[in-house]
Amino acid sequence: MKARIITAVLLLPLIIFLLWYGRLPLIIVLCGVTIIGLYEFFAAVKLEDRLLRGMAFLLVIITYSFFWTGDYTYMNLSVLMFIALSLGIYVFKYPKISLDQLGFLTFGMVYILYLLLHIALVRETTPEGIWSVWLIFIIAFGSDSAAYFVGVNFGKNKLVPKLSPKKTIEGALGGVLGAGILCTIFGILMLQYGLVDTWVTLPMFFVIGIFGSVVSQIGDLVGSAMKRQTQIKDFGKIIPGHGGILDRLDSILLTAPYVYIIVTMLY
Incomplete structure (x- = not known):
C-alpha cells in the first residue's frame, strides 16, 4: 500500500x-x-x-x-x-x-x-478539451475510490464472486454515487465559467457521472476477467504498487470513448 x-x-x-x-x-x-x-x-x-x-x-x-x-x-x-x-x-x-x-x-x-x-x-x-478531458479521470478514479471506500466499510453482498471476490454490490453502488457527485461538482465549475452551452444542467452532469461509473466499473471487470482467463496476477510490474500499465488503465479504456461521445453532445 x-x-x-x-x-x-x-x-x-x-x-x-x-x-x-x-x-x-x-x-x-x-x-x-x-x-x-x-x-x-x-x-x-x-x-x-x-x-x-x-x-x-x-x-x-x-x-x-x-x-x-x-x-x-x-x-x-x-x-x-x-x-x-x-x-x-x-x-x-x-x-x-x-x-x-x-x-x-x-x-x-x-x-x-x-x-x-x-x-x-x-x-x-473537442471545444474546451483542456477541461473536458478531466471528466475521464474524475469518473474513472472517482468511481474506483468511492467503490473501494464503500466496499471496505459497508460491503456485504458479492458483485461477481467468481470474477472479482472482493467487489461488492454496495461498493459498486458507492462508486456510482461517488462519480455522480464528483461530476456534479465538476459541472458547477463548468457552468460557472461558461464552459458548456446554457442548455446543460447540473442533473445532466450527475447522470453523466452515474453512467460513466457503470462504464468504468465494467472496464475494470474486463481487466479482471482477462487476467483470470490468462492466469496472471498482474499485467506487468512497471508501476510500483499498481502492477502494469493495463492494471491501472483498465477502467479508463472504456471511460475515454464514453466521455468523448458525451462531450461532443454537450457542445
Missing part, C-alpha cells in the same frame, strides 16, 4: 502537466503507454510472433503520428494499413500464425490503441 501511494503521488504532477499542456508531450506519452500496454497484453495472451508484434508497435507510432498532423482523415488509413498488413502476414506465414493469434492481435489493437486514443481526441479535438 505504501508503494502504491508513493507512486500515485509522484505520477500525479506528470498527469496534471500532460493533460493541461496537451499537444505533442501528451501524444508522445500516450504513444509510449499504448506500446507498453500492447506488450503486456501480448505477453498475457502469449502472442509471440515477432513480426505481428513489431507491426503492431509500428502502427501505433504511425497512428499517433497521423493524429499529430491534425488531419484526422489519415486515421482511416492507419486502420486500412493494419488490416492489410496483418492479413498479409497471416497469409505469407501460414500455417505458423493461427486465427487465434490474429484475433488476439486485432482485439489488442482495438482495446488498447483505439480506446486509449480517445484521451487525445477529447483533449485536442
Whole structure:
C-alpha cells in the first residue's frame, strides 16, 4: 500500500502537466503507454510472433503520428494499413500464425490503441478539451475510490464472486454515487465559467457521472476477467504498487470513448 501511494503521488504532477499542456508531450506519452500496454497484453495472451508484434508497435507510432498532423482523415488509413498488413502476414506465414493469434492481435489493437486514443481526441479535438478531458479521470478514479471506500466499510453482498471476490454490490453502488457527485461538482465549475452551452444542467452532469461509473466499473471487470482467463496476477510490474500499465488503465479504456461521445453532445 505504501508503494502504491508513493507512486500515485509522484505520477500525479506528470498527469496534471500532460493533460493541461496537451499537444505533442501528451501524444508522445500516450504513444509510449499504448506500446507498453500492447506488450503486456501480448505477453498475457502469449502472442509471440515477432513480426505481428513489431507491426503492431509500428502502427501505433504511425497512428499517433497521423493524429499529430491534425488531419484526422489519415486515421482511416492507419486502420486500412493494419488490416492489410496483418492479413498479409497471416497469409505469407501460414500455417505458423493461427486465427487465434490474429484475433488476439486485432482485439489488442482495438482495446488498447483505439480506446486509449480517445484521451487525445477529447483533449485536442473537442471545444474546451483542456477541461473536458478531466471528466475521464474524475469518473474513472472517482468511481474506483468511492467503490473501494464503500466496499471496505459497508460491503456485504458479492458483485461477481467468481470474477472479482472482493467487489461488492454496495461498493459498486458507492462508486456510482461517488462519480455522480464528483461530476456534479465538476459541472458547477463548468457552468460557472461558461464552459458548456446554457442548455446543460447540473442533473445532466450527475447522470453523466452515474453512467460513466457503470462504464468504468465494467472496464475494470474486463481487466479482471482477462487476467483470470490468462492466469496472471498482474499485467506487468512497471508501476510500483499498481502492477502494469493495463492494471491501472483498465477502467479508463472504456471511460475515454464514453466521455468523448458525451462531450461532443454537450457542445
